[in-house]
Amino acid sequence: MPSVSTPPSRFLVGRYRLISLLGKGGMGTVWLASDDLLRQHVAIKEVRLPPDLDEGLRAELRERTLREARAAARLRAHPSIVTVHDIVIEDERPWIVMEFVQGRSLGQIIRDQGPLPAHQVADIGLHMLDALGAAHGSGILHRDIKPPNILITAEGRVVLTEFGIATVSGDPSLTQSGMLTGTPGFVAPERLRGEDDGPPSDLWSLGATLFAAVEGQAPYARERPTAVLAAVLMQEPNPMRLAGPLAPVLTGLLEKDPARRITREQAILQLRPIAAGTAPPPLGVPGGPASSTPPRRGTAASTQPSPRGGGTQATAPEPRPASRKRSVILGSVLAVVMVTAAGVATRDVWLSPQTTARPPGGTTTRATSAAAPSPAKEKEALYRGDPEACKLLTDQQAGRIIGTPVKRQFQTHSGCMWMKGDTGVFMNLTTIRSATSDFAHMVYSTTRTTMEEEPRRTPGTRLRSRSTAGDESFAYTREEVIVSTRIYRTQILFRKGNMTIVLYFTLHTPGYARADLAARLVEKNLEAFR
Structure with a gap:
């Protein structure tokens, strides 16, 4: 068997030349290879069969590999399914030749x-x-x-x-005795x-x-x-x-x-x-009409979009599959x-997401219903632009908040992180732009409900419901000790018009002062995207 780090120095069936390792898993290794006949790169999955398997299991695993190739080959025209080009047998082992997806x-x-x-x-x-x-x-x-x-x-x-x-429908079932697949x-x-x-x-x-x-x-x-x-x-x-x-x-x-x-x-x-x-x-x-619970299949007829686009049509109830042994x-x-x-x-x-958090002092707080309209929505600004998260704070502003030297790390268009050197101090910013203020309020309320449960997940977490930024805001903070180092984790959620912002901090100083400063700066910088 070839090493999983170095490809074997030979061609497969005189055509496919293995170049380098792409990845490996429990039952296979994927190689970058060259198809020297068509002069193109391909990916080849080498199925590794454990040497101590009896012949019955080895035959079963070989059949499973053939099943994989047949299943994918039947779908080769679909752009979101990897294309299988070929399958070869070498050293009594199957090798699947697929398109190379870079x-x-x-x-x-x-x-x-x-x-x-x-x-x-x-x-x-x-x-x-x-x-x-x-x-x-x-x-x-x-x-x-x-x-x-x-x-x-x-x-x-x-x-x-x-x-x-x-x-694959029509193929005999594989028992996979002794194995729980997935x-x-x-x-x-x-x-x-x-x-x-x-x-x-x-x-x-x-x-x-x-x-x-x-x-x-x-x-x-x-x-x-x-x-x-x-x-x-x-x-x-x-x-x-x-x-x-x-x-x-x-x-x-x-x-x-x-x-x-x-x-x-x-x-x-x-x-x-x-x-x-x-x-x-x-x-x-x-x-059909809105429902908080998906319909139960097999108990009543359901409505589906008509293929012709003419409203809905009734479909017969689907029977529940019978349980097998x-x-x-x-x-x-x-x-x-x-x-x-x-x-x-x-x-x-x-x-359970239905529970509510009980903050210190014994007062139970509960998020506003997601179905309720946002307060004073007629006065709220709608942000037409879709700001990149990393542009909502300058590096200088981030340095004021978490300290210097600061390193900015782009995550996605809607996510950015700033870190203070290698100290473990960081700030993460996530933005969610909605079409309307009401929908942003629903996003805010859903996130707030989860935040309200934080004291149940992590005892010692303290909640704050008063607004310090945006049209509505919520926050929590807690103290932790990691390897003799005391840190403070703080999260601020606020909504401004149709923008929902989540700021998460790991700091060495307690309190909300730095987090509140960040929220105010982000709110101010949002004005450029009205």
Whole structure:
């Protein structure tokens, strides 16, 4: 077997010359290669079969690789699905020859840049929903959607890869004895329960992926894989702090009951306006009245947009898939999960977004209803421009706030960070521009509700509700000790007209003085974008 760091010094089938390593995973290594016949670069996935496997499992894994190639090859015309050119057998191992997509994975982007702005995540979601529409229409389930399996090029092309555990209609089922396929935290709960899955399971995984992109971590992030599986089965997702307008559609995609999960069409109707920077419609039946809860499939007829655009049409209710027999291996895994979950559920059950925080002094605060209109909206300015976050504070102003020397780090158009040398002191700025003040108020209220719960997540957090910037504002601060160093984490949320701003600080000095100064400077600098 060749080393995973140095390509073998030979051609595959006399045609493909391996050049360098692109990436590796549990079952495969991806190489950059040259197709010397067509004189173009390609990516080749080398499937590495563990030497201690018996012949039955080796044959099963080889068949799984062929399934991946067949699944992707059936979708080769779609721009958001990686194209498979060829598959060759060398040394009794399969090698998949694919187009070389020069870009970074969504997982790498999140690690390098942190949370992405809502409109960019919505755009990624639309590309993936389009790809899944093509896959599901061809009878293919992906079954492993997660940030590392989505590539994004410098030109903005979004590509779904790794159909390695796809299910192709008409192919015999692979048992994968002793293996639980998929990544904890991105596997739909019905799959963990051993039930028949379908397109809604891919939608759940996409919801978890988009959640990770906008929040910077997976919706069920825990320290141990068994705790993650338990959380997926029995708990609500972690609270959303940055999702803003994406929160309703993410909640609908992460519904545990596939019969109540929102459909691909509903998700598209939600994501399309968010990607364009406008407010999405109320989440409900596409083309029908708004509803706070997605309709239950199989219990009543639903309405769908007519293909001809003439209003809505009735569709027959979809029957729920019958549950299949659970495997012995999966049952064993869940037995471990249930034991572990006893402590996890007890610790995290109060993280429900319906709870309210009780700040020091015993007074319960509650965010204004997102449905309520923003106060004095007729007097508020609408910002027509879309300011880049890094331009809302100069480096000199940032230095006044966190100290010098200051280093600015561009994250996204809507996100910027300033750091004070290597001291661990930093300030992060996130902007969300809405089409109207009312929608910005809804974004503000959703974020404030999550902030109000911070004392329950981190005891010792103190809340402040009085306004110091913008038309409405909210803040919290807390003291922490990390490796004998005392730090203060502070977050200020404020809304000015149709702009919502979130400022987050890690400082060595207590109080709100520096944070308030930053909020006032940002508010003043916003005036250039009226």
